[in-house]
Amino acid sequence: MHKIRLLEECITEFSRLPGIGRKSAARLSMHLLKIKKEDVLRLADKITLFRENIIICSECGGLSEDEICPICSDPKRDRRTLLVVEEAKDLFAIEQTGCYNGVYHVLGGKISPLEGIGPDKLRIRELTEKVKAGGVSEVIIATNPDLDGETTAVYLFKLLKDYSAAVTKLASGLALGTHIEYADELTVLRAIEGRREMY
Numbered sequence: 001m002h003k004i005r006l007l008e009e010c011i012t013e014f015s016r017l018p019g020i021g022r023k024s025a026a027r028l029s030m031h032l033l034k035i036k037k038e039d040v041l042r043l044a045d046k047i048t049l050f051r052e053n054i055i056i057c058s059e060c061g062g063l064s065e066d067e068i069c070p071i072c073s074d075p076k077r078d079r080r081t082l083l084v085v086e087e088a089k090d091l092f093a094i095e096q097t098g099c100y101n102g103v104y105h106v107l108g109g110k111i112s113p114l115e116g117i118g119p120d121k122l123r124i125r126e127l128t129e130k131v132k133a134g135g136v137s138e139v140i141i142a143t144n145p146d147l148d149g150e151t152t153a154v155y156l157f158k159l160l161k162d163y164s165a166a167v168t169k170l171a172s173g174l175a176l177g178t179h180i181e182y183a184d185e186l187t188v189l190r191a192i193e194g195r196r197e198m199y
């Protein structure tokens with residue numbers, strides 16, 4: 001079979017992306033030849049800009065263009081309510097619903113003994129420090145409803161239960177195995193509204 005090297009390389013790069021198989025990767029590559037060259041260059045430019053300029057917010061651990069993200073620097077957000085998520089993509093999914101007005105804390109993953117990820121590899125110390133410092137009245141734990149997510153939730157509860165903040169957990173709308181990033185807005189909204197204190 002005759003192969004065109006540049007096309008093959010483009011397909012290979014696309015197929016490295018999540019959810020993109022070789023067929024989709026081939027379709028995307030072919031599509032780039034159909035649209036205007038300047039549109040392709042703009043896309044490439046946006047990807048580069050995005051990758052080079054997005055940093056981690058020093059307060060919440062979410063994505064930002066500046067040292068402090070727009071959520072953490074918004075005076076209208078309720079800083080007494082802290083919602084803890086595994087990844088920035090979960091923060092993004094909850095923020096999309098527009099129903100949460102507190103601030104966030106992104107752990108940067110979840111405790112996973114099988115993958116060798118212990119609490120020290122996550123932003124847990126930063127979370128404890130925030131709660132210890134006072135000013136937080138509720139910590140909402142919004143880890144995902146899988147084994148590692150639950151382990152992380154229980155770990156955080158034990159760690160935080162002796163401080164003055166209430167520790168709550170999302171309601172069971174999300175307990176059916178749906179991860180936050182895939183849940184529809186209504187499910188996320190119900191899970192936040194129906195949150196309960198742990199234990």
Ligand SMILES: [Zn+2]
Binds near residue numbers: 058061
């Ligand atoms: Zn932030």
